[in-house]
Amino acid sequence: MMKRTSIVNFTLLFTAFTLLAAGCGKKSDTAENQNNPNANNQNSGNNAANAISQAMRAATGNAVHKSATHSIASATLAGLLPNLSGYTAHEPSTSSANFNGIEWSTAERAFDNGDKHVKVTLADYNYAEGLTAAYSMLANFSSEDENQLQHGEKFGAYPGWVTWQKKANNGQIGVIVADRIYLIVEGSGGVTLDDLRGVVGQMNLDAIAKAAS
DSSP: OOOOHHHHHHHHHHHHHHHHHHHHHHHHHHHHHHHOTTOOTHHHHHHHHHHHHHHHHHHTTTOOOOOOSSOOOHHHHHTTOOOOTTSEEOOOEEEEEEETTEEEEEEEEEEEETTEEEEEEEEEESOHHHHHHHHHHHHTOOEEOSSEEEEEEEETTEEEEEEEETTTTEEEEEEEETTTEEEEEEEESSOOHHHHHHHHHHSOHHHHHHHTO
């Protein structure tokens, strides 16, 4: 069974941003309080948000991505998941969360054909600037050795990335849709990289982008 890497990666990235906010905010707040013991703790949150914004813009060449008020409902994302011919489809699973106004939602569906396993995940995160920057780094990174290849790749009008474990013969394709929705297609058990590209090709990326408008 393939690891649940898409949700794990999504959660780890969110955790990293949260920890960055806490660390940057604490440092700034300490310096402020040394000069003004009565400084409001709200400065910590403001400084943290500014620090994250600056770091994420630096990662994407100062590109600015508009954050959304709310993430797309997980039920809406589930309705955009595909049916794959030749595979047994499992029922979609959904999840959503809200942390102080930072929202994310996911919908995923697993497909099996003998040992072959494919999982398709759609994830939306309303602080689009932060997560887009992190995934943009994947889309702009390229490396290859005897064990793994990774590179950025365009899927229609949308940027994305490919990661493939050569010896284990499994991996994933990711696509950034409308700067906020993340399509992750994972495969293992005999699925090929071309199979994963075929799954992406079956999906209406423009319809997914429209859900964010």
